[in-house]
Amino acid sequence: xxxxxxxxxxxxxxxxxxxxxxxxxxxxxxxxxxxxxxxxxxxxxxxxxxxxxxxxxxxxxxxxxxxxxxxxxxxxxxxxxxxxxxxxxxxxxxxxxxxxxxxxxxxxxxxxxxxxxxxxxxxxxxxxxxxxxxxxxxxxxxxxxxxxxxxxxxxxxxxxxxxxxxxxxxxxxxxxxxxxxxxxxxxxxxxxxxxxxxxxxxx
Numbered sequence: 031x032x033x034x035x036x037x038x039x040x041x042x043x044x045x046x047x048x049x050x051x052x053x054x055x056x057x058x059x060x061x062x063x064x065x066x067x068x069x070x071x072x073x074x075x076x077x078x079x080x081x082x083x084x085x086x087x088x089x090x091x092x093x094x095x096x097x098x099x100x101x102x103x104x105x106x107x108x109x110x111x112x113x114x115x116x117x118x119x120x121x122x123x124x125x126x127x128x129x130x131x132x133x134x135x136x137x138x139x140x141x142x143x144x145x146x147x148x149x150x151x152x153x154x155x156x157x158x159x160x161x162x163x164x165x166x167x168x169x170x171x172x173x174x175x176x177x178x179x180x181x182x183x184x185x186x187x188x189x190x191x192x193x194x195x196x197x198x199x200x201x202x203x204x205x206x207x208x209x210x211x212x213x214x215x216x217x218x219x220x221x222x223x224x225x226x227x228x229x230x231x232x233x
Contacts, residue, residue: 032199033060033142035086035115036185039178039204046207055180055188060115060136066143071231074214075138078118081212084205085163085171085220088113089182090147091199098190103183104156106195111147112161112220112227115202116140119211144200145220145228156182163208164219173206180204 037056038044044051066072074081090109098106115136122135153159156175163171175181180188185203189195212218212232220228 031062032193032196033062033064033202034058034189034193034199035060035136035202036180036204039180040173040206041177041179042207043205043209046209051179055185057185057189058132058136060142063139064137064142066140066230069145069229070143071233072116072140072143072212073233074212075118077138078120078135080118080120082117082119082209083163083165083170083212083218084115084117084209085161086113086115086202086205087111087159087161087175087222088144088147089186089201089203091186091195091201092197094194094196095186095190096194098187098195100183100187103186103190106186106190107182107201108150109147110150110153110156110159110222111145112222113142113144113200113202114163114218114220114228114230115142115205116212117209142202143228143230148222148225148227159222161220161222164221165210165212166217170210171206171208175203177206178204
């Protein structure tokens with residue numbers, strides 16, 4: 031099982047990080063040890079002083095695919111959920127400055143909490159899905175899948191030209207603006223439409 035994450039997929043988030051707008055999807059991997067399931071708490075790691083939350087819609091791949099045509103991409107996922115791409119921003123900034131990979135800032139243990147998944151059939155239009163993240167009772171991120179630079183189908187088709195997708199793979203589709211730091215005692219809740227699918231307490 032692979033965890034594939036899309037970076038820089040919402041213009042407002044790109045602006046807040048002062049990054050260039052990509053012409054093709056930017057993606058990176060997290061190891062399976064990054065997964066945090068069943069609403070378990072997230073323990074702040076000792077190697078970073080700046081862990082940021084990033085809420086993202088997550089696709090679950092339902093069959094093997096390679097060199098997928100965009101027009102067929104929608105048949106390769108059957109569930110949609112929401113997750114958090116925890117990022118050690120201080121380590122990521124150092125990596126960027128030195129031209130190094132982001133793995134230590136994105137792929138550490140428990141850096142990818144995921145919540146409950148919903149069947150794709152539940153959504154009338156996967157290009158029009160509202161989602162939001164609540165931090166300590168306040169909405170801090172709010173977006174719609176229509177705001178993505180690269181759609182679900184774009185992402186799946188592009189990734190599959192380089193990496194074979196397999197059943198059970200997860201694709202984090204990018205985060206909107208509003209990312210920020212977490213501290214001990216914070217409570218995060220992630221929603222698709224009005225349904226809470228993920229709860230994560232920071233310890």
